[in-house]
Amino acid sequence: MPEHFYHKPFRFDTIFSGAELQSTDLGKSISNHIELIIFTRYGENRHNHDFGCEIWDLDFELIVSEAIWEEKFRKSLLKSIIGYEQRIDQVEVEVHISEVENVYPLRKITEIKKKVDITVRGKIRTTGEKYYFNIALFLSPLST
Template identity: 30%
Template structure:
C-alpha cells in the first residue's frame, strides 16, 4: 500500500508529478498530528474530526488533573473514530511549565502539554509510539 506524506503538495499532482511517499508508521504519525492540531468543528466535511485540546486552551478555571482526563478521553475518542490503523490505544498526558524566548532577552512562561500515544498497528500487531508537545494558552504558537 502507498502512503502519501503530509502536507499534500497539490501543485505536484496538478503537474502530474508523483507525490512523496512515507511508511505506514510515518503516515499514522502525520495523521495523529493532524487530528491533534485540528480543533473540533474546523473541518466542514466532518465536524467530529479534530481534538478537544483546543476547547480547553484558554480555560484557567479547571484543574490540571481534570483537564488531563478531558483531553485524554476526547483524544482517545477522536483517534478511535478517525485512525482505524491503530489498536490498543494508550494515551499519556502531562503538564509542565516552560520558558519561551520572545526576542533576545524577553521570556515568558507557558503551560506545556506533553503527549504520548502508544498502540499496536492493526495490520501487523507491531508496536507504535507517537509523542509530541504543545503550548497552551494565548499566543502559544509562533
C-alpha cells in the same frame, strides 16, 4: 494490492507537474493522521463536525486543576483516535502538562507557556507491530 500512503504536506508543484507524489510508510501515515486529529478543532471539518479533539476549547479554559485538564483532554483525544484512526488497536494516550519559562534578557521579557506532552501507544492492526507517537505543544503564552 498494496496501499499507498502519502507524505505530508503535499507538494502542489509536484501535483501540477504530473509527477508522482512522495510516499511514506504506514507508521508515518498514522502519525500524520493523529497530528491532524490533534490540530483540528471540533466543528472545523465541515463534513464531519465530530472530527478533531478538545484541546482548542481547553486552551483558553482557566486551569484550576492540571490533573482534571489532562484527563479531560486525554479522554477527548482517546475517543477521537479510536473513532477515526482505524489502523491501530489497543490505543493508550498519556497527556502531561507543565510550565516552561523563557527569559529574553535583551528584551527584558519573561514568557511562561504551558507545554503539553502527548504520547500515543498502540498496535498496528495489519502487522501486529507496536506503535509509538509523541508530540509536544505549547499553549497560552503569558509574557511580562
